[in-house]
Amino acid sequence: MSDARPIEERLQAANDRSESGHLEGDPVIGSNNSQVATLVDRKTRFLQVVKLASRRTTVVVPALAETYARMDPRLRGTLTWDRGMELAAHKRLSADTGVDVFFAAPRSPWQRGTNENTNKLLRHYLPKATNPSAFSQDDLDAIATKFNNRPRKCLGFRTPAESVALTG
Numbered sequence: 001m002s003d004a005r006p007i008e009e010r011l012q013a014a015n016d017r018s019e020s021g022h023l024e025g026d027p028v029i030g031s032n033n034s035q036v037a038t039l040v041d042r043k044t045r046f047l048q049v050v051k052l053a054s055r056r057t058t059v060v061v062p063a064l065a066e067t068y069a070r071m072d073p074r075l076r077g078t079l080t081w082d083r084g085m086e087l088a089a090h091k092r093l094s095a096d097t098g099v100d101v102f103f104a105a106p107r108s109p110w111q112r113g114t115n116e117n118t119n120k121l122l123r124h125y126l127p128k129a130t131n132p133s134a135f136s137q138d139d140l141d142a143i144a145t146k147f148n149n150r151p152r153k154c155l156g157f158r159t160p161a162e163s164v165a166l167t168g
Contacts, residue, residue, distance in 0.1 A: 002088070002091075003091065004083070004090070004103045005100070005101065005102045005103065006102065006103060006105070007080055007102050007103065007104050007105065007111050009102060010022070010078060010080060010102045011077075011078060014042060014077070014078050014080070017042050017043040018043070019043060019077075019167075020041050020042075020043045020044045020046075020074055020075060020077075020163075020164060020167045021041070021043075021074055021075050021076060021077030021078070022041065022042045022043065022077050022078045022080070023039045023040060023041055023042070023075065023077075023078065023079050023080070024039075024040055024042060024079075024080045024081075024112040024114050024115035025037055025038060025039045025040075025064070025079055025080070025081050025112075025115060026038060026081065026082055026084075026112065026115050026116075026119060027052065027055055027060075027084065027086060028119050028122060028123075028126060028132070029128075030126060030128065030129075030130045030131050030132040030133075031128070031129050031130060031131045032131055032133075033055075034131045034132050034133040034134075035052050035054075035055055035132060035133075036049050036050060036051055036052055036126070036132045036135075036140060037049075037050040037052055037060065037063065037064065037086075038050070038115060038118060038119055038122060039064070039067065039079070040114050040115050040118045041075050041114075041160070041164070042114050043163070043167075044075075044155070044160050044163035044164045044167065045114065045118070045152055045154070045155065045160040045163070046072075046075060046148055046160040046161065046163070046164050047118055047122075047144045047147045047148055047160065048067055048071065048144060049122070049140040049141070049143055049144045050063050050064060050067045050137075050140070051063065051132075051133075051135065051136070051137045051140055052132075053133070055084070055085075055086045056086070057085060057086055057087060057088040057089040058089070060086040060087060061087070061089045061090075061092050061093045061096075064079075064093055064097075065092075065093055065096040065097050068096075068097040068099060069097070072164060074164060074167050075164065076097065076098070076099055077099065077100070078099060078100045078101070078102060079093075079099050079100070079101045079102070080101075080102045080103070080104060080111070080112055080115075081101060081102075081103055081104070081112075082103070082104050082109070082112065083103055083104065083105075083106050087101065087103075090103075118147070121147070122143070122147075125143045125146075126143075147160065148160045148161040149161055
């Protein structure tokens with residue numbers, strides 16, 4: 001991937017979860033090669049689920065940019081993604097959103113552990129046999145709202161939504 005910034009260049013605040021605004025993202029694949037993308041904040045665990053028509057970078061990057069445009073500004077800092085070609089146009093995403101994009105090492109999902117764990121939980125709502133393209137963005141937002149209003153032990157039993165509110 002051209003000019004991919006490695007995760008080692010990511011800000012210390014992203015690494016140590018000392019501030020919100022550092023997201024991890026990845027597609028979640030369903031039946032018939034359908035997919036959604038997830039964006040989860042490393043500190044607050046706040047989740048966004050993004051409807052995607054395909055995994056082509058010409059589809060994914062505009063969908064992510066649109067999601068960033070409507071996202072709480074406190075969550076728009078950096079994005080860490082895997083090495084999938086769906087983010088080959090990462091420079092366009094950075095130009096459109098102002099978000100610095102970093103990439104995990106190949107075959108190293110633990111470098112985006114927050115996202116991997118979140119995607120595993122999302123499978124309760126979107127099992128592998130499910131076709132996510134059948135869901136509207138409103139449906140996906142409703143699923144994310146359930147996640148964002150669920151207390152988490154790692155957040156002192158606050159919800160991700162409460163944690164974002166406290167960052168202000």
